[in-house]
Structures are given as C-alpha cells and as structure tokens.
Amino acid sequence: MTDANTQGAGQAAQASNGQGLANQAEIESVVGRILVELKDIPGPLLPILHEVQHQLGYVPDSSLPIIGKALNISRAEVHGVVTFYHHFSSKPRGRHIIEVCRAESCQSMGGRDLEAHAKSALGLDWYQTTMDKEITLEPVFCLGNCACSPAIRVGDEVYGRMDAEQFDEIVDELRTVPLAFSANPAEVK
Amino acid sequence: MTAIVKVFIPRDSAALSVGAERVSKKLTQLAAEQDTVVDLVRNGSRGLFWLEPMVEVDTPEGRVAYGPVAPKDLPSLIEAGLLNNASPSDRQAHPLYLGLTEEIEYLKKQQRLTFARAGIIDPVSLTDYKSTHGYDGLVRALDMSSQALVDEVKDSGLRGRGGAAFPTGIKWQTVLNTPAEQKYIICNADEGDSGTFADRLQMEADPFALIEGMTIAGLAVEATQGYIYLREEYPHAKDILNEAIQVAEQNGYLGENILDSGKTFHLEVRIGAKAYICGEETALMESLEGKRGMVRPKPPLPAIEGLFGQPTVVNNVLSLSTIAIILAKGGKFYQEFGMGRSRGTMPFQLAGNLKYPGLVETAFGITMKELLFDFGGGTRSGRPMRSVQSGGPLGAYLPESQWHLEMDYEALSAEGAVLGHGGLVAFDDTVDMLEQARFSMEFCVEESCGKCTPCRIGSTRGVEVIDRIRADENRDDNLELLEDLCDTMVSGSLCAMGGMTPFPVQSALEHFGEDFQKPSNNQEAGQ
Numbered sequence: 001m002t003d004a005n006t007q008g009a010g011q012a013a014q015a016s017n018g019q020g021l022a023n024q025a026e027i028e029s030v031v032g033r034i035l036v037e038l039k040d041i042p043g044p045l046l047p048i049l050h051e052v053q054h055q056l057g058y059v060p061d062s063s064l065p066i067i068g069k070a071l072n073i074s075r076a077e078v079h080g081v082v083t084f085y086h087h088f089s090s091k092p093r094g095r096h097i098i099e100v101c102r103a104e105s106c107q108s109m110g111g112r113d114l115e116a117h118a119k120s121a122l123g124l125d126w127y128q129t130t131m132d133k134e135i136t137l138e139p140v141f142c143l144g145n146c147a148c149s150p151a152i153r154v155g156d157e158v159y160g161r162m163d164a165e166q167f168d169e170i171v172d173e174l175r176t177v178p179l180a181f182s183a184n185p186a187e188v189k
Numbered sequence: 190m191t192a193i194v195k196v197f198i199p200r201d202s203a204a205l206s207v208g209a210e211r212v213s214k215k216l217t218q219l220a221a222e223q224d225t226v227v228d229l230v231r232n233g234s235r236g237l238f239w240l241e242p243m244v245e246v247d248t249p250e251g252r253v254a255y256g257p258v259a260p261k262d263l264p265s266l267i268e269a270g271l272l273n274n275a276s277p278s279d280r281q282a283h284p285l286y287l288g289l290t291e292e293i294e295y296l297k298k299q300q301r302l303t304f305a306r307a308g309i310i311d312p313v314s315l316t317d318y319k320s321t322h323g324y325d326g327l328v329r330a331l332d333m334s335s336q337a338l339v340d341e342v343k344d345s346g347l348r349g350r351g352g353a354a355f356p357t358g359i360k361w362q363t364v365l366n367t368p369a370e371q372k373y374i375i376c377n378a379d380e381g382d383s384g385t386f387a388d389r390l391q392m393e394a395d396p397f398a399l400i401e402g403m404t405i406a407g408l409a410v411e412a413t414q415g416y417i418y419l420r421e422e423y424p425h426a427k428d429i430l431n432e433a434i435q436v437a438e439q440n441g442y443l444g445e446n447i448l449d450s451g452k453t454f455h456l457e458v459r460i461g462a463k464a465y466i467c468g469e470e471t472a473l474m475e476s477l478e479g480k481r482g483m484v485r486p487k488p489p490l491p492a493i494e495g496l497f498g499q500p501t502v503v504n505n506v507l508s509l510s511t512i513a514i515i516l517a518k519g520g521k522f523y524q525e526f527g528m529g530r531s532r533g534t535m536p537f538q539l540a541g542n543l544k545y546p547g548l549v550e551t552a553f554g555i556t557m558k559e560l561l562f563d564f565g566g567g568t569r570s571g572r573p574m575r576s577v578q579s580g581g582p583l584g585a586y587l588p589e590s591q592w593h594l595e596m597d598y599e600a601l602s603a604e605g606a607v608l609g610h611g612g613l614v615a616f617d618d619t620v621d622m623l624e625q626a627r628f629s630m631e632f633c634v635e636e637s638c639g640k641c642t643p644c645r646i647g648s649t650r651g652v653e654v655i656d657r658i659r660a661d662e663n664r665d666d667n668l669e670l671l672e673d674l675c676d677t678m679v680s681g682s683l684c685a686m687g688g689m690t691p692f693p694v695q696s697a698l699e700h701f702g703e704d705f706q707k708p709s710n711n712q713e714a715g716q
Contacts, residue, residue, distance in 0.1 A: 042497065043497075046476065046479055077480075085461075105384045107628070108616045109569070140422060141582075144202065144380060145203050146538065147239070160207045
C-alpha cells in the first residue's frame with residue numbers, strides 16, 4: 001500500500017503541470033456519481049474506469065482509493081487494473097488522441113513509414129502529448145480495418161488507406177479547428 | 190415529382206474510414222437541390238473493401254453498384270442516371286458502374302451463410318432482418334428441448350471460429366450438463382488478430398444474427414445472461430450493437446418472456462481496454478470480472494467454472510452468429526459444406542498488400558493460392574508476393590511453396606501453419622522477414638499478461654537476440670539461441686500467447702533464412 005501511495009503521489013505531482021488536470025473536488029464528485037450508477041453491476045471495475053476516463057480524460061490516481069473503497073478492494077488492486085490495460089491513462093492526455101496501427105497488415109502497406117512520419121511530424125514518441133496539449137500519439141495493434149491498410153484512429157473515427165500527406169492534413173484540421181472537432185475533417189465540397 | 194429512389198451507403202467502419210460519411214452527406218445535399226426524394230439506407234458493407242465507399246441503387250433489374258465513390262464523383266454519377274430510372278446501358282457509361290451487385294464476380298463466387306445479410310440489409314432494422322429469414326432459428330429453437338438444440342449444433346460440425354476450432358456442440362454439452370443457479374453466454378468480440386475483421390463486419394452489418402445466436406445458446410445451455418466482450422478499438426460496432434440490442438428488447442426478442450415463451454435472456458455489451466490477451470477466454474473472463482486480464486490455468490474449464498465461477502459458454506462472434514442459420518436451416522444443411530473435419534463455411538479475410546482485399550466466405554477446402562490470387566488479385570503494389578501470414582500475429586509466415594495448401598484446420602496445422610480466425614496478410618518482396626520476426630517478439634513483450642515466465646521474459650530476450658543477429662554479433666550462436674528460446678516458449682508457456690509467438694519467428698527462420706544473414710545495417714554499412 002505504501003508503495004502504491006508514494007508512486008501515486010509522484011505521478012500526480014508530475015501530472016499537475018499539465019492542462020486538463022482535474023481538481024480533487026471535481027474528481028470526487030464525478031467519481032462519486034459514477035460509483036452510484038455502476039458499483040452494483042456485476043464486474044463493475046472496467047465500466048467504472050471507462051466512465052471515469054471518459055468524463056475526466058484520464059484516471060486520476062486520487063480516484064483509485066475512492067473506487068477501491070466503494071468496491072471493497074484495495075487501492076493496489078485498482079492500480080493494478082488501471083496499469084494493465086493500454087487504454088487507461090493515469091495522466092491527462094491531449095484533447096485529441098491519434099492512434100496509429102502498428103500491426104502486420106498495416107506494416108505490409110507502409111505502416112512502418114507512417115509510424116515514423118507520425119512521430120516526426122508531431123515531434124512525439126508513443127504516449128507523448130504535444131506541448132500545446134492538443135494531440136497525444138498512441139500505438140494501437142489493429143483497428144480491424146486491415147482491408148484498407150494502413151489505418152489510424154482519431155477519437156472515435158477510423159481512417160484507412162492513410163499516407164503521410166493525408167496524415168498531415170488531418171493533423172492540420174485538428175489543430176486549426178479547436179472548438180468544433182469535425183469527425184470528418186475534409187469538408188464536403 | 191419523381192419516384193423515391195432507394196440508395197445504399199454503408200455505415201461500416203471500413204467504408205467510413207475511406208469517406209462513406211462524406212459521400213452520404215453530399216448525396217443528400219445534391220438530391221435535395223434537384224428535388225429528388227432519396228430513401229437513404231445505411232447498410233453494412235458487402236466486404237468488397239477496395240470498392241468502398243460503394244454506393245448501391247435499387248433498380249427494376251435489381252441492386253446496382255458504383256465504387257469506389259468519392260464526393261466529387263457524385264455530380265457526374267447523377268448526370269449518368271444514378272437517381273433516375275436510367276437503363277442499364279445508360280448507367281454503364283459511367284466508369285464507376287459495377288453492374289448488378291449480386292453479379293460481381295468476387296461476390297458471386299462466394300458461399301455466404303454467416304454473412305448472408307451483410308451489406309444487404311439495414312443492420313439495425315428488425316423488419317429487414319426478419320424479412321431475410323432472421324429469427325427463424327430462434328422461433329424454431331423455442332419449440333426444442335435444450336438437449337435437442339445442443340444436438341443440432343453438434344450435427345452441424347461447427348467448430349470455434351475464434352481460432353481454436355473446438356467443436357461448439359461439445360462445449361455447449363458440458364455447460365448444459367453442469368448444474369448451476371446461474372450460467373453465462375459470453376461472446377468473444379475481442380478480435381485482436383491483425384488481418385482479421387470478420388467479427389467487426391458481422392457486428393456492424395448484421396448484429397441481430399449475433400444476438401439471435403446468443404439467445405439460442407442461452408436456451409440450449411439454460412443460461413439467462415449474456416455478455417458481448419467487445420474490444421475498445423471498435424467504437425462503431427459498439428453503437429450498432431447497442432442500438433440492435435435495444436430494438437430486440439423493445440420487440441420481445443430479448444429480456445423476460447421472449448416471444449411469450451416464458452424464457453429469459455438478457456444481453457449486455459462490455460468494452461475491453463486495449464489488451465490483446467483478453468481475446469484468450471480465461472483472461473477475458475478475468476477482465477469481465479474487473480481484474481487484470483491474467484490467464485487462468487485450465488482446468489477448471491470455463492464450461493464448468495467460468496465467469497464468476499459459474500458454467501460459461503465462451504464463443505467467438507462468428508460461431509454464435511452462425512448458430513442462427515444452423516437453427517434456421519438445420520445442422521445437416523450446414524454440415525454439407527466443407528472438407529474433412531472442417532465443416533461448413535469459413536469467412537476468410539484477405540488483408541495487407543492485396544489488390545482486392547475483402548471478406549470471402551466460402552466452404553473450407555479452397556486453396557490459399559485461390560484466395561490470394563483469384564480473389565485477392567495479387568499484390569496491390571504490383572511487386573511479387575513473397576510472404577503470407579496466416580492466422581494472425583501468432584501464425585506462421587508462409588512462402589510460396591506452401592500457398593497450394595487447402596484452407597482446412599488439419600491441412601494447415603500438418604504443415605505448421607495456422608488457420609486461426611481466417612485472416613491472411615500478404616507481403617510483397619520489400620518485406621524484411623527479420624523485422625517481422627522481431628515484431629512478433631516485440632508484440633509479445635507488449636501484450637503478454639506476465640503470468641508465465643517463458644512468455645513474459647522469453648519475448649524480451651527474443652527481441653534482444655534478434656537485435657544481436659541484425660547487428661551481426663556472434664550471428665551463428667545467436668541464431669541457435671533464438672531457436673532454443675522458441676522451443677522453450679512453445680513448450681513452456683501457459684497459453685497460446687507465449688506458446689505461439691515463436692511460430693512466425695520459426696517460420697521466418699526456416700523459410701526466409703537469407704534475411705537473417707544480411708550484413709549489419711548500421712548506418713556505416715548502409716549503401
């Protein structure tokens with residue numbers, strides 16, 4: 001427990017530099033509401049974590065003891081689950097998440113070059129966020145779009161037959177339309 | 190005032206990923222401008238993905254197709270009679286015209302049973318589903334005993350389509366025979382294998398078939414609760430499934446007292462959180478219970494002690510969706526397709542560097558070559574095809590000398606190859622097989638649950654050893670070490686993750702050994 005606490009505090013301190021960090025009162029109220037709704041369903045932990053991340057953008061370390069107490073499991077167990085799954089993030093991420101598929105089908109259609117391009121165009125390595133907190137780059141292993149490889153995902157939209165040029169266009173759109181994110185950046189003409 | 194024209198534009202993820210939404214918006218706008226009333230149906234995809242976005246129009250001759258359509262093509266398509274009752278000869282004038290959809294060779298040559306409705310119906314329309322023999326299976330099942338249902342599935346010869354190919358009927362029998370207060374049906378929709386998309390297409394194109402199959406499974410083993418464990422990477426499938434479940438509930442096909450039979454079956458979608466290992470059934474159940482997705486040792490079998498310690502059927506999306514047609518048409522009907530012990534049809538998925546990638550459902554026994562060339566059309570890049578990975582990231586890489594193999598569980602495994610979930614990923618001659626082998630190990634590092642040592646540590650050592658081979662550091666010794674390491678992982682791992690990760694590595698070594706003998710490609714050595 002002590003270890004988990006120390007580590008948690010460390011991560012929180014690191015994250016506090018970032019924009020998008022929720023304050024404790026907000027965390028308690030959001031998590032409290034989610035727990036009321038979900039804690040009594042069978043196998044509630046993943047649905048709760050999904051909802052916390054959906055509403056706060058990440059799963060704050062300070063939410064773990066609250067969730068653990070409600071489910072009668074230790075904070076360490078909740079921490080173990082959060083860190084097991086690639087989807088859950090313990091720190092705030094960018095407003096947009098760009099996931100680039102790294103799996104074999106995409107590799108066969110130039111995916112490795114696309115990965116390299118994405119990293120250099122954004123100046124990021126995996127799981128890093130741009131300085132302006134706009135974009136986080138993440139790897140993904142298969143989007144099920146293997147007949148239209150290579151593929152990327154931005155939020156809940158998947159894009160196929162991707163290349164460096166289209167990637168840059170998408171990033172441009174994400175950066176220049178800050179208030180109304182369009183699911184399909186290329187406007188109908 | 191012109192007649193109402195019925196137009197179909199898919200809402201499937203793949204079609205959306207190449208612009209189907211933009212096509213749909215533009216068409217609506219153009220139709221409104223010329224006062225044409227369009228009945229726009231957002232269907233699933235037919236699985237002819239190189240033609241997406243594919244636009245279909247209902248005509249007196251039948252449905253005709255155009256593709257791949259970009260928004261900028263629409264004005265000329267409309268001019269060529271897209272929305273009028275133009276004659277086939279007028280339509281033919283447009284370069285994107287594909288003729289009657291059903292007559293497209295790629296589709297016509299298939300035997301679609303599981304995917305009979307894909308791309309034809311509106312996926313969330315219960316009326317469409319029922320008008321195409323949907324729910325015939327459930328209606329029949331409600332009049333049968335549990336044992337008769339299990340027997341019907343046994344008769345069909347259906348084996349698990351997730352990849353393990355275990356006979357579905359036998360699994361069900363075990364669950365039926367195990368008394369319990371509560372039993373569960375889990376649909377494994379954690380389709381993580383690269384090169385596969387059939388589960389996604391099924392859920393997005395015909396979700397009611399899955400719902401019906403799960404309901405029948407519930408009746409067969411006396412389970413009243415089902416969960417679809419869907420990967421987080423499939424947001425569109427989530428929306429479509431939830432929409433369909435709601436429609437089924439509202440119409441008495443799910444919930445209490447299904448179709449006034451007194452039977453109960455509840456169904457819920459649960460979302461994974463990006464972990465390949467959760468496609469392994471015991472890790473999946475741990476995840477559903479709210480734990481880390483750690484593999485459980487077997488026994489106990491999930492059929493006896495599964496979710497929350499209760500008897501549980503865990504089946505793949507395709508297996509469960511196929512149950513619907515097996516019950517509608519009978520186990521015997523289904524069993525007549527296929528070869529050897531692989532009965533029925535298999536939805537093969539052609540992916541990677543192919544000219545015509547897509548879904549090809551056909552009876553077992555078709556050769557890999559027919560799939561890759563007669564259907565797939567060879568590489569998209571136009572370069573010679575060099576290597577094909579069959580059965581996902583844990584499947585072997587096959588050289589040309591093995592492409593004559595028949596697609597059948599036993600025929601492939603006799604050659605050290607894997608049919609798995611039916612995906613084929615083609616690579617041209619620019620592929621570096623050492624890099625592919627390294628990736629297999631790296632993938633295992635990322636995705637191992639960590640429970641057993643050969644998988645957790647072996648994969649990390651594997652990456653390191655391959656890096657040393659690449660750097661020409663004691664190459665021969667390291668090649669030997671790599672083979673030893675592969676043996677250890679195959680024999681010593683708890684589940685298929687560690688046990689099969691060496692398959693692609695070993696096959697790369699065996700068939701593409703020259704790629705492990707190249708001079709070190711440090712910057713100095715590069716040409």
